[in-house]
Each structure stands twice: as C-alpha cells, then as structure tokens.
Amino acid sequence: MTIPPFHLLVRKLAERAELSAADREALIALPATMRQVEPGAYLVREGEQVTHCSVLASGFAFRQKLTGAGARQILSIHIPGEALDIQHLTLDLADHNVQTLTRATVAIVPRKRLIDLAEARPRIGYALAVAAQVDASIEREWLLNIGRRNARERVAHLLCEVAVRLDALGLADEYGYELPMTQEQLGDAVGLTAVHVNRTLKALEADGLVKRRGRVISFPRWRELRDVGDFSSLYLHLARQSFAAAGAAVG
Amino acid sequence: MTIPPFHLLVRKLAERAELSAADREALIALPATMRQVEPGAYLVREGEQVTHCSVLASGFAFRQKLTGAGARQILSIHIPGEALDIQHLTLDLADHNVQTLTRATVAIVPRKRLIDLAEARPRIGYALAVAAQVDASIEREWLLNIGRRNARERVAHLLCEVAVRLDALGLADEYGYELPMTQEQLGDAVGLTAVHVNRTLKALEADGLVKRRGRVISFPRWRELRDVGDFSSLYLHLARQSFAAAGAAVG
DNA sequence: CGTTTAATTGAAAGCAGTCAAACTATGTGG
C-alpha cells in the first residue's frame, strides 16, 4: 500500500515537535517527485554531493557503508513514513549509502528546498533536527548492540526494535510483521554472518521466543524476547508509550 | 592548558558554517559556568532530563552507554574545543552517558539558552546542526569499524581518527599525541577486551606501525597504519584537508 | 616505599566464522 507522501512524515514529526497547521501544510506542499524504485536501488551514494532528501511513502530502505575490503555494515533500517536522508541535511558530501530494501515509493525533495523551509519555519527545522537526533540515538544503540552483545542478544534486540517501531506506526499487529530482509542483510545489520544469523534465529525459534512463516515473524513470548535482547525503548524517544513499548505483547 | 571557553568551539563551528562577527560574539557571550571536573565525572546521565550542554575547554571526554549486564560501549571520544552534548539538544531525556576521561575544564551552558540562541540566530542553529551531524557521521564509521573490521583494523582505525582530529586542531604534532585512555577504555571503544587491545597494540608496535612511550603514541609509518586501519577521513567532514588527512605523516 | 592501578603474558575455552553441500522457495520460459 502506498501512503500519501508526507502524511506519515508529518505525523511522525508532529509527535515530538509542535507543528502549527501552517507548518504542516508547508510540509505537505513541498515540491516532491514521486518515484517507484526497485529493491536495492541507491538513493544516496557515499562520497557524492547530496542534492536531495527523500521520504519513504511505502516500502523499506536501509543505510549502509562498506569497508575497503567490501564488507558491508547496515547502519539503520527505515520503515514507511520516515525521512531517508536528514543525516546529510547540513553536510555536502554523503558519508554513507542509502538503498531501498524492497520495491518502494519515495518522495524526492530538493535538499535546498528543505533547508529553506527549515529556515523560514523554525519549528519545521526543529522537527527535522529532532528526527535526525532520534536516528542518531538509534545508531548509538546499534553501536552498543554490536559492540557489546552476543549473537542471540543482537538478533533479539533488532527484532524488538523493528517490532516497536512498526507498532508505533500501526504497521505491526498481533500477527507480527514481515521483515523483508535476507539473513545476509540481517547479518550485515548486526555484525554477524548470514550463517550465524540463521543458527541464531533457529535457536530463538526452538526456544519458542519467535515464530516464523517465511519472513513474517511473530513473538509468542514478547516479554522474554525483550529480556533476551536487553531491549528498552527509551532510545527510540517515542512520544507516546505504545503498548508494545510499555511491555505488552506485539503478537 | 586551558583554552578560553568558546574560542575553540567557535573556530570549529566556523569551519563548516559561515558565522558573522555578531554570531561569534553571541556565542562567546553565552552565560557559561566554568567548572573543573575530575576524571570520570558524569556530565550527563542516561535517562535523565537534559538541562545543559557543555563545551570542553580542556581535557578529554567520552560518551558511553551500558548493557543491562553492565558491559560498556564507548560511543565517541571528545577532544578540547568540542561541544559535549549537542546530541541531546532537541531531546528531553538523555539516551546515553557523558563522562570526562581526564581532569577537564568544561563550560556549562543551559540548554534552553543554546536553543534560544539557535532560534534567534539561524546560522548558529545551522552550525550546531552541522556539528551534531558530523558527530553522527563519526558514530556511523564506528559502527562499521566494530561491526565489520577485525581487532587490528579497529585499533589502527581509532588511532588514526584521533590523530587526524587532534591534528586538525593543531593538538598533535610530529611527536604524535597522548591518548589518555586505559586499554580497558580503548577496548570499550572498539568492542574488544582490554587483553586483546594489549596484544593488538603490541603487534602493531612489533610491526613498526606505532611507537609508544607510556600513553604517548606516534606513527613511524603513518601511511601504512592508515591502510591497515582502512582509514579515510571523508567521514570526519573536515572543512580544509589537514596535512594528516591528506596523507602526510603525523609523526 | 608500600599500595593500587594498569599493562603484559600464557594457557585454555568458546563463540562466531569459513567452507561446502543440501535443501527450499521463488520465478521464468516453454
């Protein structure tokens, strides 16, 4: 399903910063080019000039960077409604890559227009800064996850994070959610190999902590999974405590 | 040596954003409380309300977060002149801890004053946003470092980063620099144990890539160390290419 | 100088990686 481009974004931004009706309209009125893109399409490339910023209207995306030897580290996963490149809003050269995970619809906005809007409407600038800082907070948690947790904890933590974030948007339900990532990609997100991700998922499944049907994943024992993943949603800086964040089961 | 509180910061901010003379004066005129703090002092605590923002006038600091089991991941290292808590400028609750590494002098500014100033002077707001986004870029590189590089590469990369950043401020010279961190702390910064950091440093030393006298470290073969660490300074978003960044030897 | 903290070294164990093969979806063309 494709959602009107900016509505989800506006809703997301408005959760944490106060936006007037005029602010909201200004956001929705941004000159955006809607584009359908294939899975794996590059939206931003490391080292290149940053000329635009996009919003995910539907589909999933991720940010990524590569070592000289070609190993990939996924830096974050993005779900519908999220702005994809506010990280570079004030930087001229991209320091990482942004790619779609699935087929996706993106609304592309010239970077300059967004900067101008932020300057003309401070509350929008502030709201964008909040969004960027929340993304940074998530990256910090990933640093902790990869640097100091073992495989089982890492995988559990990632599954919890995506569940809570999707739930906050109403995109996850009692049946769990579909995580459109290969195990190779999951591995690159948590600093493991695909093989080891597989074994870890199998183990979590054997312990009854997750259930899988293809890539649809659900959580028979949410509380326990949260404990295994050492997950606490503080770092997501959610405005309202969603029921999942508060500790209830997502599925 | 203690440096007049905001001068280094102003210089740092002005590198990447244009600040008028009035902007600079407004920054320098900020109501700051100067404070001498002991090594290990907490400037911000995870979960607490963020009421102020500080600037390191002298000494080193770091940001950090802990797993439920108590393992620590250092998220970044801060050198004199850097703002210590712009990560939380738009967030109410701190998502990580900020601590001094050495005895340090910090200039403490009420968060609200900084936000007000940013609103009154958009260029300052922009400059602060740039600084925050550069910090985030460094965190992303650390994610890649920890997630996808082995011990030797990680340690080399960290040493290179600190060298280039200090050099950009003129705080590193041909004799290298003093890194006031224990190997325990180094380990927590690169996702390794202290023991393995020790072995790794020893190996780099045996290979003639680094030289150590206590915690003063220098680089007999900078180029090679850079290659080992897969280090490229793009992600630091340095305004001018410092000679170290350009590939010359730091020591 | 004794005491504490940090650095160093050795031996052993273990978690995750590597390599390789089998299996299973998914998709395509005939």
Added chain:
DNA sequence: CCACATAGTTTGACTGCTTTCAATTAAACG
C-alpha cells in the same frame, strides 16, 4: 503446469579470532 534456474535458507564439520582466567610485571600515587 512442469522443468529448470536462481536466490535464499539450512545444516555439518572444521577453523580461528577473541575471550576468559590467572598470574606476573610495570607504572602511578600518596
């Protein structure tokens, strides 16, 4: 609708990097 091709998942055996545990040496400090 089937046969084949391709991408992704699963499993096993083995390797190895890093950790763990422990003890020793060196450095920092009052």
